[in-house]
Amino acid sequence: xxxxxxxxxxxxxxxxxxxxxxxxxxxxxxxxxxxxxxxxxxxxxxxxxxxxxxxxxxxxxxxxxxxxxxxxxxxxxxxxxxxxxxxxxxxxxxxxxxxxxxxxxxxxxxxxxxxxxxxxxxxxxxxxxxxxxxxxxxxxxxxxxxxxxxxxxxxxxxxxxxxxxxxxxxxxxxxxxxxxxxxxxxxxxxxxxxxxxxxxxxxxxxxxxxxxxxxxxxxxxxxxxxxxxxxxxxxxxxxxxxxxxxxxxxxxxxxxxxxxxxxxxxxxxxxxxxxxxxxxxxxxxxxxxxxxxxxxxxxxxxxxxxxxxxxxxxxxxxxxxxxxxxxxxxxxxxxxxxxxxxxxxxxxxxxxxxxxxxxxxxxxxxxxxxxxxxxxxxxxxxxxxxxxxxxxxxxxxxxxxxxxxxxxxxxxxxxxxxxxxxxxxxxxxxxxxxxx
Amino acid sequence: xxxxxxxxxxxxxxxxxxxxxxxxxxxxxxxxxxxxxxxxxxxxxxxxxxxxxxxxxxxxxxxxxxxxxxxxxxxxxxxxxxxxxxxxxxxxxxxxxxxxxxxxxxxxxxxxxxxxxxxxxxxxxxxxxxxxxxxxxxxxxxxxxxxxxxxxxxxxxxxxxxxxxxxxxxxxxxxxxxxxxxxxxxxxxxxxxxxxxxxxxxxxxxxxxxxxxxxxxxxxxxxxxxxxxxxxxxxxxxxxxxxxxxxxxxxxxxxxxxxxxxxxxxxxxxxxxxxxxx
Numbered sequence: 001x002x003x004x005x006x007x008x009x010x011x012x013x014x015x016x017x018x019x020x021x022x023x024x025x026x027x028x029x030x031x032x033x034x035x036x037x038x039x040x041x042x043x044x045x046x047x048x049x050x051x052x053x054x055x056x057x058x059x060x061x062x063x064x065x066x067x068x069x070x071x072x073x074x075x076x077x078x079x080x081x082x083x084x085x086x087x088x089x090x091x092x093x094x095x096x097x098x099x100x101x102x103x104x105x106x107x108x109x110x111x112x113x114x115x116x117x118x119x120x121x122x123x124x125x126x127x128x129x130x131x132x133x134x135x136x137x138x139x140x141x142x143x144x145x146x147x148x149x150x151x152x153x154x155x156x157x158x159x160x161x162x163x164x165x166x167x168x169x170x171x172x173x174x175x176x177x178x179x180x181x182x183x184x185x186x187x188x189x190x191x192x193x194x195x196x197x198x199x200x201x202x203x204x205x206x207x208x209x210x211x212x213x214x215x216x217x218x219x220x221x222x223x224x225x226x227x228x229x230x231x232x233x234x235x236x237x238x239x240x241x242x243x244x245x246x247x248x249x250x251x252x253x254x255x256x257x258x259x260x261x262x263x264x265x266x267x268x269x270x271x272x273x274x275x276x277x278x279x280x281x282x283x284x285x286x287x288x289x290x291x292x293x294x295x296x297x298x299x300x301x302x303x304x305x306x307x308x309x310x311x312x313x314x315x316x317x318x319x320x321x322x323x324x325x326x327x328x329x330x331x332x333x334x335x336x337x338x339x340x341x342x343x344x345x346x347x348x349x350x351x352x353x354x355x356x357x358x359x360x361x362x363x364x365x366x367x368x369x370x371x372x373x374x375x376x377x378x379x380x381x382x383x384x385x386x387x388x389x390x391x392x393x394x395x396x397x398x399x400x401x402x403x404x405x406x407x408x409x410x411x412x413x414x415x416x417x418x419x420x421x422x423x424x425x426x427x428x429x430x431x432x433x434x435x436x
Numbered sequence: 437x438x439x440x441x442x443x444x445x446x447x448x449x450x451x452x453x454x455x456x457x458x459x460x461x462x463x464x465x466x467x468x469x470x471x472x473x474x475x476x477x478x479x480x481x482x483x484x485x486x487x488x489x490x491x492x493x494x495x496x497x498x499x500x501x502x503x504x505x506x507x508x509x510x511x512x513x514x515x516x517x518x519x520x521x522x523x524x525x526x527x528x529x530x531x532x533x534x535x536x537x538x539x540x541x542x543x544x545x546x547x548x549x550x551x552x553x554x555x556x557x558x559x560x561x562x563x564x565x566x567x568x569x570x571x572x573x574x575x576x577x578x579x580x581x582x583x584x585x586x587x588x589x590x591x592x593x594x595x596x597x598x599x600x601x602x603x604x605x606x607x608x609x610x611x612x613x614x615x616x617x618x619x620x621x622x623x624x625x626x627x628x629x630x631x632x633x634x635x636x637x638x639x640x641x642x643x644x645x646x647x648x649x650x651x652x653x654x655x656x657x658x659x660x661x662x663x664x665x666x667x668x669x670x671x672x673x674x675x676x677x678x679x680x681x682x683x684x685x686x687x688x689x690x691x692x693x694x695x696x697x698x699x700x701x702x703x704x705x706x707x708x709x710x711x712x713x714x
Binding site for chain 1: 478479482484550562563566567570575576606609654655658659660662669670671672673674675676678
């Protein structure tokens with residue numbers, strides 16, 4: 001019996017010791033399951049071949065879990081990940097807190113080739129803390145065949161009034177076609193990402209110069225009423241539960257006349273293997289109400305090296321490889337030019353092979369270049385960010401407000417009540433955090 | 437219209453059968469739909485109205501195998517499920533024996549307190565456990581999952597074993613003691629053989645619960661110790677269609693435990709319904 005206990009104890013200690021040992025030369029990369037990331041995984045062999053001794057392990061998670069995991073790990077300096085996929089919301093905040101390594105690359109990387117909006121959005125105090133892997137803005141994707149049949153056209157820079165008219169003209173509920181599909185699912189990155197850009201263009205802002213929430217302003221009221229009215233009359237049933245993927249499924253099935261969402265969606269809706277309407281989709285810039293400022297969002301999925309990693313040199317090498325011009329060329333040659341990660345480098349939009357493969361390239365670049373996180377509202381604000389305010393409290397506030405907006409869209413609460421409750425929640429959070 | 441007693445009985449019997457089949461179909465439908473979707477293309481998976489008849493494809497399964505090392509995840513699931521169950525049984529058997537045959541003033545309270553820990557939302561203790569695991573160097577190891585899974589299932593195993601042990605007549609134990617049995621011999625030669633079915637069903641239930649656990653498996657592992665639930669989670673995508681591939685990953689993850697549950701269903705049902713009709 002004693003012998004058995006000793007064997008058991010010995011095995012347990014060995015198991016702990018062996019499993020806790022850090023494998024030198026092994027990089028653990030945390031990422032989301034997006035198409036471009038999957039392509040990166042499949043091409044990792046090229047990096048490993050060029051860098052003998054470095055092996056890359058992937059941890060792929062859904063967006064919410066990834067955010068929770070990397071936040072926990074970075075805040076506790078857990079060191080589970082050597083490279084993290086983070087967004088434009090986290091990068092400047094975490095960089096300023098010293099949670100991320102500042103990124104410095106060799107001259108061949110050509111850091112000046114990065115689109116200025118992306119570079120600025122991922123920097124803090126003049127230091128780049130995450131390298132953009134792919135970037136996006138938002139724009140209109142619409143069914144040209146339906147619009148032509150209705151005798152209408154779509155200008156390159158439409159107003160919300162024109163979008164409403166177009167939605168009305170394209171709606172054919174008897175045949176299951178809805179004029180417009182927009183996000184309604186609650187979440188700071190879901191319905192509030194879209195609604196914030198819409199509210200920006202109606203002249204609204206999240207906070208005034210003294211950090212006081214402005215959700216009870218007439219501009220917010222006007223924007224949300226317009227949004228609810230638009231989707232109630234011309235949107236598909238159950239819009240309050242729709243996010244990117246739900247609408248992507250609807251538009252690919254030919255059920256939506258128009259969709260205003262991430263530019264990355266263009267590569268899906270124009271792909272005949274995924275979409276039944278690939279050949280009739282056209283693009284325009286996000287609609288404007290009273291100002292063009294902040295009418296289209298700006299986002300980047302970027303690669304960062306956490307301060308807690310033991311292998312920062314190898315991790316930097318990987319980030320440099322995955323966000324380089326050479327990597328974009330590699331994807332183009334191996335996977336096709338329609339599959340290259342876009343929205344990060346000027347050189348991508350000068351590449352004739354890419355321009356020939358992607359009919360959305362011009363609209364996408366125009367949208368990205370027109371978004372400015374430091375000047376995204378008509379009236380001045382103390383925060384950075386187009387579809388979010390770059391402060392730690394925004395996740396909680398954005399999600400709470402998103403739930404109210406979703407309820408207003410579902411018709412369980414009036415827009416006025418939803419905005420009043422949102423204002424109250426935002427005020428409570430900001431006072432608690434000591435902003436005023 | 438007169439309905440004879442015999443006909444009435446027949447109608448009642450057939451209604452019960454119909455109700456059982458209806459319930460079985462409702463419960464089975466999500467599994468059926470998952471398996472069906474795994475053989476569709478992404479476009480077919482989102483088709484409106486949903487497709488029941490289509491040309492099946494095995495592409496999703498090959499993509500899952502290409503992108504993820506299924507067998508690594510399956511091995512991790514196997515090791516953590518069986519490891520945690522054995523670990524939990526090692527603790528639970530002597531504890532349940534002591535509580536069943538030598539109850540103290542607070543035995544009932546302790547049992548209830550143990551059960552109450554199951555009511556705590558797991559996320560409430562995520563940070564302390566994460567920090568402890570980090571401090572012990574156990575993040576992303578099978579060891580930490582074995583410990584957590586065992587502790588998670590311990591209350592249920594304890595309760596099941598306690599109920600089984602209580603059924604053993606204490607006279608048998610008294611007789612064995614008079615014959616000179618030590619406590620260990622009593623447990624080994626009397627209690628365990630008499631309640632073997634109960635121990636097996638508690639173990640089986642624990643294996644199933646460990647296999648299906650997702651929260652801790654996703655939050656405490658990275659590249660090395662991920663289980664099949666972590667594999668499934670990796671196929672959800674915020675931007676892009678993923679239902680067919682997710683269904684293929686889920687089918688591959690669920691298949692072993694469904695087969696296992698099928699073979700052990702008698703013991704599982706026996707364990708879960710024990711003492712229900714006293």
